[in-house]
Amino acid sequence: MPAMNHTPPPTAIVTGAARGIGLATTQLFLEKGYQVAMVDRDTEELQRAAQSLQHVLPVDCDVSDEQQVAAMVRTVLDWSGRIDTLVNNAGVADFGPIEETTFARWQTVMRTNLDGVFLCSQAVIPALRQSQGSIVNIASISGLRASTLRVAYGTSKAAVIQLSKQQAVELGEHGIRVNCVAPGPVRTKLAMAVHSPEIISAYHDAIPLNRYGSETEIARVIVFLASAEASYLTGQVVAVDGGFEATGVGLPALRT
Numbered sequence: 001m002p003a004m005n006h007t008p009p010p011t012a013i014v015t016g017a018a019r020g021i022g023l024a025t026t027q028l029f030l031e032k033g034y035q036v037a038m039v040d041r042d043t044e045e046l047q048r049a050a051q052s053l054q055h056v057l058p059v060d061c062d063v064s065d066e067q068q069v070a071a072m073v074r075t076v077l078d079w080s081g082r083i084d085t086l087v088n089n090a091g092v093a094d095f096g097p098i099e100e101t102t103f104a105r106w107q108t109v110m111r112t113n114l115d116g117v118f119l120c121s122q123a124v125i126p127a128l129r130q131s132q133g134s135i136v137n138i139a140s141i142s143g144l145r146a147s148t149l150r151v152a153y154g155t156s157k158a159a160v161i162q163l164s165k166q167q168a169v170e171l172g173e174h175g176i177r178v179n180c181v182a183p184g185p186v187r188t189k190l191a192m193a194v195h196s197p198e199i200i201s202a203y204h205d206a207i208p209l210n211r212y213g214s215e216t217e218i219a220r221v222i223v224f225l226a227s228a229e230a231s232y233l234t235g236q237v238v239a240v241d242g243g244f245e246a247t248g249v250g251l252p253a254l255r256t
Contacts, residue, residue, distance in 0.1 A: 009055070010131075011080040012226065013037045013073075015063050015120060016090030018045040020188045021138065021222075024215035025087055028223045030055060037076040039063070040090070063090045063116030073123040083127035085226040088117040088160075089138045095149040106152045113156035117163060121178075125171065132175035136225050137164045141184040141241050157182070161237050168235030177234040179225045184241025187212040208243030 012029045016022040017038035026036045026049075035055040040046040041062040050058040057079050061072040076083060092112045094105050117137050128135070142150050143157030164180035171178060185191065185203045191212070195203075204210050221240050224230055239245040 008081050010034050010084040011082050012085040013039060013076055013083060014087045014089060015039040018042050018049045021215050021218050022089040023049050024219040025222050028219045032223060035080060039072060063120055064111035066119055069119045069123050082131055083124050084131045084133040086120060086124045086135045087222055088120055090116050093153055097149060098151045101151050109152040109156050114159045117160055121167060128176045129174045134177040134226050136222050137180045139180050139182045141182050141239060141245055144182055144239060144245050165235050172234055179233060180237045181221055182237055182239045183218045184244040185212045186218060187214055213242055
């Protein structure tokens with residue numbers, strides 16, 4: 001009798017997986033036949049999100065902590081035996097005027113949004129070399145377009161965009177693809193809680209598609225970039241934003 005093939009299914013690590021875009025991405029990976037390591041530092045919310053899902057491994061980890069990241073990757077490899085995709089989605093948002101952004105607030109944003117991407121990516125490179133896998137980093141439209149109140153957040157996301165390009169150029173020779181998704185305004189629970197009706201109306205006016213995006217719409221692009229269907233795509237920044245970044249300085253009132 002021929003030996004059975006016990007090749008494990010492809011494995012994705014998704015950071016910031018307890019909610020929002022990270023959870024939507026996890027669910028879509030599962031639909032595509034992946035098993036998913038769900039990484040988050042909000043233990044309670046992570047366990048709640050994972051309990052109704054199959055083929056997932058919830059891992060409590062602060063991505064800004066080098067030792068925790070190393071332990072997380074070891075845990076995932078012990079569980080799955082392979083890593084095919086890393087989605088660096090974990091992030092924090094801290095909005096405020098430049099003069100009120102203390103260095104401590106700046107550091108908090110940078111540690112998670114930038115250092116976390118660097119640390120997680122470094123930790124999975126050996127496994128991705130074996131799988132010829134991919135990394136998808138989640139930036140923001142705020143990394144492409146400057147705006148008020150986002151000196152730390154926008155700068156961190158612009159740095160993630162450049163880091164993605166650096167990674168793509170250097171890791172390509174190992175068969176590792178790296179791309180970046182820059183979401184525009186997304187209809188998350190958090191956004192809807194903090195965006196006033198005036199802000200929502202202004203965003204609708206400024207976005208050519210006249211609406212917010214959904215978490216699932218962002219997740220579809222992430223999963224595509226991670227897949228073999230995007231096998232010749234690397235070093236790219238995809239603004240999933242309803243056309244927001246393309247509008248430049250044009251005013252909605254001037255549209256015909």
